Amino acid sequence: METRKFVRQNPWWTDKEWIDKDKHLRKKKASKLDWSPRLRFFFKFNKDAIYTLRGPRQVGKTTLVKTMIRERLESGVEGRRVFYWTCDLVSGSKELASMLESYVEWAKSSFDGRLFLFLDEISSVKDWQKGIKYLVDTGSLENCTIFLTGSHSLDIRKASERLPGRRGIVDDVLDKILPPMKFSEYIDVRSKKLRNVIRSLDLLTRLSRQRAIFQLAKAIIPKEIKELSLYSNELSRLFEDYLITGGVAPAIDSYISEGKISTNIYETYVSVMLGDAMRWQKKEVYMAQIIRRIIESLSSQVSWNSLGKQTDLGSHHTVAEYVDVLESSFVVSCIYRLDKNKGVPYFSKEKKIHFQDPFIFHALRGWSFSLPYYQSTVEFLGNTEDRTKLVESVICNHLIRMAFNLMPSSEYKYTNKVTYWTSKHLREVDFAVRLNDKFLPIEVKCKSAFNRTDLFGLYGFIKGGSSYGGIVVTKDLLKTRGKITFIPNYLFLTLI
DSSP, X not given: OOHHHHHTTOGGGTOGGGGGGOHHHHHHHHSSOOOOOGGGGGOOTTSXXXXXXXXXXXXXXXXXXXXXXXXXXXXXXXXXXXXXXXXTTOOSHHHHHHHHHHHHHHHHHXXXXXXXEEEETGGGSTTHHHHHHHHHHTTTTTTEEEEEEEXXXXXXXXXXXXXXXXXXXXXXXXXXXXXXXXXXHHHHHHOHHHHXXXXXXXXXXXXXXXXXXXXXXXXXXXXXXXXXXXXXXHHHHHHHHHHHHTTOHHXXXXXXXXXXXXHHHHHHHHHHHHHHHHHTTOOHHHHHHHHHHHHHTTTSOXXXXXXXXXXXXXXXXXXXXXXXXHHHTTSEEEEEEEETTTTEEEEEEEEEEEESOHHHHHHHHHHHTTOOHHHHHHHHHTSHHHHHHHHHHHHHHHHHHHHHHHSOOSSOOOTXXXXXXXXXXXXXXXXXXXXXXXXXXXXXXXXXXXXXXXXXXXXXXXXXXXXXOOEEEESSOOEEETTEEEEEHHHHHTTO
């Protein structure tokens, strides 16, 4: 084995202390953010398993991998039983298989115990599934736990198709997702006082949060929300910051340190996102056009044909392909109109497209419209109508995560769980979320006072049956009225 080549990316083979000099971990230590994703507790290191870890660029996947490596070393694992490789320059599946086979044969002949293999940005390797399949079929990966990171969910779909029955038997979901911080995590890293309050209310546990959501769905304000409402001023301020930084750690760190987000933070995200799009044979000029059209249509119903207007993309099939790349890269989410009688979406009708994170939205808006990034962010949020549209996207992303957590699966599918609804009288409900055998209708209104006409959509949805009571996500109003619960956005999001 050519150990010298491997040592470059595995310096802890010669000195375990080297892990503390790793650039990602040093940057994490120097950051003003004390954030370690809870996801690292959901991997099992004592099983033969092939895990995938996916999520958008710049969200911290490599840092999480390096953190897990350090934890293995600190637990007493011999350093040479831990292998890391960034796959950007691996030419194909044959080189990948040859490299891993060489390492595994050497390590097993030299050391006893389980091996841990971390392959970063595996999506960069063409047909990487073939290389992994070969190693599994030849028995090379016995007594190995493998972690593969990637930034594109299309790649994961191929993995599931090409590695059936070859990824290990683990009583868990093997495909993990690391999205940007949700608002409750943002609170956790921005305010020690609020972190302690949330923990004292037992709102860190998934079951407690879900129980509170179901109470809201029945027009009951949970005692935890009543207590949190005492901290509304602080929570509201943090939510305003969240609409600027999103849940992307470098953006948050820059904002805390400098009072704004540095241009290079935006440009780095745009650059790596475009690099991924080019890998999928998408043109930069077309990508800019479709992103502009999505932003112009934010929170509105669109078809592929209407979205393609004022672009050079040509057919609606090409438009759909570009949006699919954005969706698979964790940039946007598409939700469809609900057929309430059948309880499933109309996939052939208009859809709504939301951005998955505020920072990602601002970065791509600044790039596609050639605007100064941070200045245009502040100006956008200063417009009430624009701000409401972005809040609706934030709510959408959090509802998708809530629905996914209720029923985790290897595929991050949400189209049957989060939809919108329009009545025959064209009264609309922003979101209809499937909770067990019923739907929870949700309206997003960034204001504090309401009349009956504001709620016609919710009343119509509830009257049609198969529904919980409705929720109106407000600016700052907390109350119930009949079957409707009004709750401020910053309080609602703490439960997800």
